[in-house]
Amino acid sequence: MSVPAHELSNENVQMAKTGELPSDEVIYGQSATMAGLRRKIARVADTDVPLLIQGDNGTGKEVLARLIHARSVWNKGSFIKVNCAAIPGTLLESELFGYEAGAFTGANSAKPGRIELADGGTLFLDEIGDLDLGVQAKLLQFLQDGKFYPIGGCEEKRVEARTICATNRELQAEIDSGKFRMDLFYRINVIHMTLPPLCDRAEDIPILLRYFLINFAGKFRQPTPEIPAEKIRTLQRCSWPGNIRELENCMARCVVLGVDEALQPYLGAGGPAGSSAQVKTAEAPPVTLKRVAERARHELERDIILKTLEAHNWNRRRAAETLKISYRTLLYKVRQAGISSMRQHRSFFAKRDSEAIPRASAD
Numbered sequence: 001m002s003v004p005a006h007e008l009s010n011e012n013v014q015m016a017k018t019g020e021l022p023s024d025e026v027i028y029g030q031s032a033t034m035a036g037l038r039r040k041i042a043r044v045a046d047t048d049v050p051l052l053i054q055g056d057n058g059t060g061k062e063v064l065a066r067l068i069h070a071r072s073v074w075n076k077g078s079f080i081k082v083n084c085a086a087i088p089g090t091l092l093e094s095e096l097f098g099y100e101a102g103a104f105t106g107a108n109s110a111k112p113g114r115i116e117l118a119d120g121g122t123l124f125l126d127e128i129g130d131l132d133l134g135v136q137a138k139l140l141q142f143l144q145d146g147k148f149y150p151i152g153g154c155e156e157k158r159v160e161a162r163t164i165c166a167t168n169r170e171l172q173a174e175i176d177s178g179k180f181r182m183d184l185f186y187r188i189n190v191i192h193m194t195l196p197p198l199c200d201r202a203e204d205i206p207i208l209l210r211y212f213l214i215n216f217a218g219k220f221r222q223p224t225p226e227i228p229a230e231k232i233r234t235l236q237r238c239s240w241p242g243n244i245r246e247l248e249n250c251m252a253r254c255v256v257l258g259v260d261e262a263l264q265p266y267l268g269a270g271g272p273a274g275s276s277a278q279v280k281t282a283e284a285p286p287v288t289l290k291r292v293a294e295r296a297r298h299e300l301e302r303d304i305i306l307k308t309l310e311a312h313n314w315n316r317r318r319a320a321e322t323l324k325i326s327y328r329t330l331l332y333k334v335r336q337a338g339i340s341s342m343r344q345h346r347s348f349f350a351k352r353d354s355e356a357i358p359r360a361s362a363d
Contacts, residue, residue: 029204077121103152
């Protein structure tokens with residue numbers, strides 16, 4: 001049994017072939033989490049309030065930003081993207097705000113910045129958590145009153161644009177470490193949205209992969225391959241650390257190399273009938289020195305937090321004060337490390353051991 005073509009509407013089949021922004025059917029899928037996000041977007045898209053989109057890499061933050069732009073009153077203007085992580089801090093200020101002729105060596109003529117280009121449209125600041133502190137201050141000033149000075153300029157410029165920011169970082173933790181301004185955070189975080197990882201919306205994988213298959217088949221001028229239903233069910237059990245971007249790349253390989261070869265790393269040694277554990281082990285990312293260091297740091301951090309919580313009898317506010325972090329950051333780190341479940345686990349064995357001691361003494 002293969003994926004039926006009617007899983008995608010004719011509209012989305014055409015969009016996939018032309019590479020246009022997909023419609024709601026593909027973007028939101030069928031998961032409950034995305035349904036809630038869809039309702040929120042319907043309420044805020046046509047306003048001018050700043051938005052902050054958070055989510056792991058590859059979850060579709062830029063697609064969501066483009067969708068909001070298309071549904072807003074700003075859609076007659078340009079959608080201007082700035083990847084704050086890709087541009088060095090020394091260049092980012094000039095990229096954002098532009099410069100006048102003679103502002104620095106090599107500035108032979110004036111150049112408008114991305115903010116000015118976004119006038120009347122949407123300014124999308126991707127990976128805003130990587131923004132330099134110096135640039136953060138100037139950006140904050142612009143977001144407050146819509147005015148700025150180009151580098152080397154004496155004339156103030158005014159721009160009206162919708163601002164959407166995105167990041168894969170926990171900005172509260174960045175604030176606590178002094179890497180992100182709290183006042184800027186509250187300026188961009190008027191409306192907050194969180195995109196779930198792909199493994200938390202597995203029911204949406206069939207329609208997403210069908211969309212990507214049609215897209216790449218048209219792009220590479222190849223027939224659209226069919227993926228058997230049992231293999232799709234196996235793909236739905238994968239962890240997908242690269243999220244939707246990883247799924248998209250996988251479907252590109254299916255079109256170019258064929259389904260069996262492209263999906264082999266995801267199906268595991270046991271094939272489609274293999275366990276989900278086999279699948280997740282087979283598609284785990286390669287071990288690198290950076291990954292080992294990150295894992296060791298997370299484990300050390302988890303142990304310190306756990307011992308501090310136990311020392312304060314699991315009073316999280318007192319633990320946060322001892323650790324010199326905010327209460328909200330502690331809650332985030334506790335959830336991230338799964339410490340709540342560890343507390344239940346330890347409580348169970350502590351209770352069991354305490355009940356076992358009198359019986360042992362009686363003997």
